[in-house]
Amino acid sequence: MLEMWIILIVYLLIMVGVGWYYKKKNDSVSEFVLGGRTLGPWFTAFAYGTSYFSAVIFVGYAGKFGWNYGIASTWIGIGNAVIGSLLAWLVLGKRSRIMSKALEAKTMPEFFEKRYNSKTLKIVSAMIIFVFLIPYTASVYNGLSRLFEKGFGIPYKYCIIGMALFTAVYVIMGGYKATALTDFIQGIFMLVGITAVVLSVLNLNGGLTSSIDMLHNIPSADGSTGEYSSLLGPDPINLAGVVILTSLGTWGLPQMVGKFYAVKDDKSIKIGTIVSTVFAVIVAGGCYFLGGFGRLFVSNIDGSPEGGFDAIIPQIMERLPELLFGIVIVLVLSASMSTLSSLVLTSSSVLTIDLIKPMSKKLSEKKELLIMRIFIAVFLLISVILAIITLENPQTVISTLMSISWGALSGAFLAPYMYGLFWKGVTKASVIACFISGVGITIAHMFYYTFGNRSGELFGLDLASPINAGAFTMLFGLAVVPIVSLLTGRGKKEKEHAAQVFTCFSSSDT
Template identity: 55%
Template sequence: MVKLFILVVYFAVLVAIGLYCRKHSTDVNGFVLGGRSVGPWLTAFAYGTSYFSAVVFVGYAGQFGWRYGLSATWAGIGNAIIGSLLAWVVLGRRTRIMTQHLDSATMPQFFGRRFNSTALKIYASIIIFIFLIPYTASLYNGLSRLFGMAFNIDYSVCIILMAVLTAIYVIAGGYMATAINDFIQGIIMLVGISVIIAAVLMSKGGFMAALDGLARIEDAKVSTTPGIFASFFGPDPLNLFFVVILTSLGAWGLPQMVQKFYAIKNEESIKKGTIISTLFAFVVAGGCYFLGGFGRLFSDILNVGPKGVPAGGFDAIIPAMLSTLSPVLIALVVILVLSASMSTLSSLVIASSSTLTIDFLKDNFIKNMSEKKQVLMIRALIVVFIAISAAIALVQYKSNVTFIAQLMGVSWGALAGAFLAPFMYSLYWKNTTKASCYVSFTFGSLLMILNMFFRPYFPAIMKSPINSGAIAMFAGLVIVPIVSFITKRPDSTLVEETFACYEKKVPVTQKTSLEG
């Protein structure tokens, strides 16, 4: 009853905020970007909660903690420094300035106007549509075991409940409702992960006792080095490096992450948001991977198979670690993972529906679409996308279709590999060409599709979709400048007009500058 009561209150607050924010979602700019007037706390928490979902808390934390031990914490540190701090410093201000100057609300629209190319815009929107849907469906996966452990109810009920509630507050309030709910969900995540880490470590006698126990664990199939799972770099530093790169640098190329910078209010908000977002990532991401690093201490209740993997797979590790907690703490865990998943889900469906409406349907198939019709179409597509993602999750749950699971695994790598380099170079380098964007889009997405279908034929280091995704991102950073040098230069008038936004003179206070 305590767990159910907490859940009901939580859901009621989310829906109430969605209904309250209806006044901010009457036009496209308000519905998709919150009127470009979102403050630092809301933007930072929206960025962080979109970044870290149940995939990280249940899937990645359990899997990488089991494989790399305590060194998996490097993934969380990388998420904070590279995925948050550097992302805000390198992309934040320039993204906000240029996207407003180009009047673009989505990543494909940015590419279309930056290079004056409708075809490039449509190509980008197709890639986003293909890969965001399975990524959206994956958000439900981490909840199945937790809900079964906490409430002993069918996972299908959890999927439908989460889909319906997310749809209600996103459709009603748009980006502003999502941002406010993300703030609440972010606080839950900060408090939750801190309390859960303390409770789990105390169940093993405290931090030093847990660390000592982890150092005594041996697995000859992984490494013969004593204490390897409690070491600084763990048993496999190279593959751990690829994990850090994909989960950290990859955020720079994800449409739903970059879009947060479009909506931020002003310069002061960027400065504060950078600090807030980085600290949030240190606690949440660092805490998740740190917790997962102690997973092997629970081998006695995980029923580890002959291949050294828990019988229920890596997704069973975190739920097993939490199964002995008190009912109130279990309720906190469920709400924490629900918060992480719903915040990311809302961000993804806004990105998907706005992209399909603004960049694909508008002008290409539906001429002269008014603001009111665009908002209505975005809302309708939110329902469609949430329904599709829920249906995929249900099909996978009922029939265990491995193809869907593989497609989910390559989504992050494909999106980041396709968009990271073209987007960053487009913000900074005037000589970036349209052709280089096409090549990067194609290389990143095609590499991950080939990895999914022909993985056995890939070199050993690229058999993992994580490694292939990281390599796709690095390749894009090389491909864009090389192709730009050998292809036709962009129109100088268009480029100068685009980059003129950075040269615009604005008054500042004396505390910001002594000049003038």
């Protein structure tokens, strides 16, 4: 236990030290929010990866979907690497950097305002971001608190409060550059840690071959064997929904897309694409592959794991040597704090830049930074309260909270953002329609199925799953925007504005 405490304390002191180092280097809003748009490829790629993968993935998703699909859950990690990282950088990276710089957009709501010449879009998108980032933040707290309880015997709620305080300290002091440097440090921990953990867990059952053989002998719901060790698992249809949500979802999340705004040049985009993809293969692939062996360590009680889905990974970790368990704690803490810092910085900057600043024309940069720091604390406080309230509610397991958040955010933003980078013909009406459909479908599904405790199935697809609902909102939005754009058309002013915006690509210093 002493070794675990030493590892934890040293790690936390490093994080606070980084925040203190950058405290006096943030003299402008652009520096605080985007690091002055001067970050290189490695920092940006690691910031992208560590913001992508947190305790939500390692504890919540890896545990639940590893239990449901066996080693076929590894496809989720592969999808995260190929779609969520590689294609996201290839499709969105360069054009996001160029257009956001030309429009002087520091946040996604600012991008919507200046791309579509609409203050309404900025206000509405800012409100959506603030509301729906909260459940995602709560899911991050819940995932980490469960491992801390197992490793240190600290009650969940104290873990949540302590984590929020440390995150607040280094983000409020250091801003984006501090989070980028800590993300790089945290990323190193994650790469080394997940590799060591996977190898150690497999060795507990005699290695890879022996572990797969044992998994092969576990019967599925119909009594047959071999499904949990098969290539596609027992339920490939619903597995596809998880791949879509967790992979395509990054294309519409403001805290992920914002990483492209901070890159300094196109060369950094090319290098960052490779680095972030390799990072995702190791971290996401490793997490889901590990989760696929959960049934070897947790008892099956009437089809469900003993202690619930969120207890699977913590129970596996209990079998590891104490020193390695301490490294796992730091691994998950690294992933979670990097994600949290990205979430709170995104939310506070959106509230300040897109909602508060427009109401006060005399707001100086100094006051703007002060308000942003205050909102970081407020956002963390609200999410802590929600995390504690929902911690023991069986309807709000980690995967549910994340699915609601990603479904609403990416369902609303993915299509208008992506199309807006490539197509002049996107109309304001289509963007509003996508906002309404993304948020509306998510809320309707949440109240009817999740809170209504209803079930439903169509052609083997679980209609009650918030995962599938989130995946549907994204795909639906990709159809809504072009259809509504073609039906509504653009006026003369809209055409002129779009033409002016797209001159950035012909005049950019690529």
